[in-house]
Amino acid sequence: MTIKEQTIVTSTGNKIVTKDKEIRIVGKMDEPLILILEDVLSHAECDLLIDLATARMQRAKIGNSHDVSDVRTSSSMFFEESENESIVQVESRIAELMNIPVAHAEPLQVLRYQPGEQYHPHFDYFTKGNDVNNRISTLVMYLNDVEEGGETYFPSLRFSVTPKKGSAVYFEYFYNDPRLNELTLHAGHPVAAGEKWVATQWMRRQRYR
Numbered sequence: 001m002t003i004k005e006q007t008i009v010t011s012t013g014n015k016i017v018t019k020d021k022e023i024r025i026v027g028k029m030d031e032p033l034i035l036i037l038e039d040v041l042s043h044a045e046c047d048l049l050i051d052l053a054t055a056r057m058q059r060a061k062i063g064n065s066h067d068v069s070d071v072r073t074s075s076s077m078f079f080e081e082s083e084n085e086s087i088v089q090v091e092s093r094i095a096e097l098m099n100i101p102v103a104h105a106e107p108l109q110v111l112r113y114q115p116g117e118q119y120h121p122h123f124d125y126f127t128k129g130n131d132v133n134n135r136i137s138t139l140v141m142y143l144n145d146v147e148e149g150g151e152t153y154f155p156s157l158r159f160s161v162t163p164k165k166g167s168a169v170y171f172e173y174f175y176n177d178p179r180l181n182e183l184t185l186h187a188g189h190p191v192a193a194g195e196k197w198v199a200t201q202w203m204r205r206q207r208y209r
């Protein structure tokens with residue numbers, strides 16, 4: 001018998017109830033843990049995040065480097081920590097959902113993909129240096145319905161998630177067995193038609209703010 005490793009999010013059943021929202025679990029992979037979640041953000045919150053981000057978009061930069069890279073062809077921006085009341089509310093809900101204190105949260109990132117833009121397969125955790133306070137989990141929230149394409153794809157698992165406004169995909173990579181972490185390799189498939197907007201929350205192992 002194989003022993004299942006401890007996960008960060010331990011929810012069973014079909015929902016996660018936070019202080020201000022009931023989030024529905026509509027799909028789950030056990031190991032590595034991947035959850036497909038509905039009603040993470042209201043449509044009004046999605047629209048607000050897009051509005052606030054629009055004016056501040058710039059071509060995506062990868063990780064800590066300041067080179068514009070081919071790994072990601074989308075545009076991005078980061079909110080300031082606790083930038084306004086809505087951001088505070090969303091950040092607290094996300095932290096509760098991800099079962100990690102908000103102090104471990106990186107600033108919320110917004111990405112916009114236009115037709116043909118994509119995010120090539122990558123790990124969200126840092127594979128060199130930085131492992132003292134590495135990332136441990138990710139929540140990718142879909143801020144709009146994409147006309148065609150733009151799926152989040154896990155190539156090692158041959159598993160894809162279709163963007164849906166207000167929904168999200170959650171995954172974690174804080175396992176002892178590095179092979180489980182490596183299975184969280186993921187990509188944003190090219191957008192074929194329309195735009196794709198996502199907000200990404202990365203959590204750190206230790207305090208970050």
Ligand SMILES: O=C(O)CCC(=O)C(=O)O
Pocket residue numbers: 111119124140150151152153186187188189198200
């Ligand atoms: O756009 C996506 O579907 C994935 C985004 C992503 O991988 C990230 O923000 O780290």
Ligand SMILES: [Fe+2]
Pocket residue numbers: 122123124186
């Ligand atoms: Fe990612």
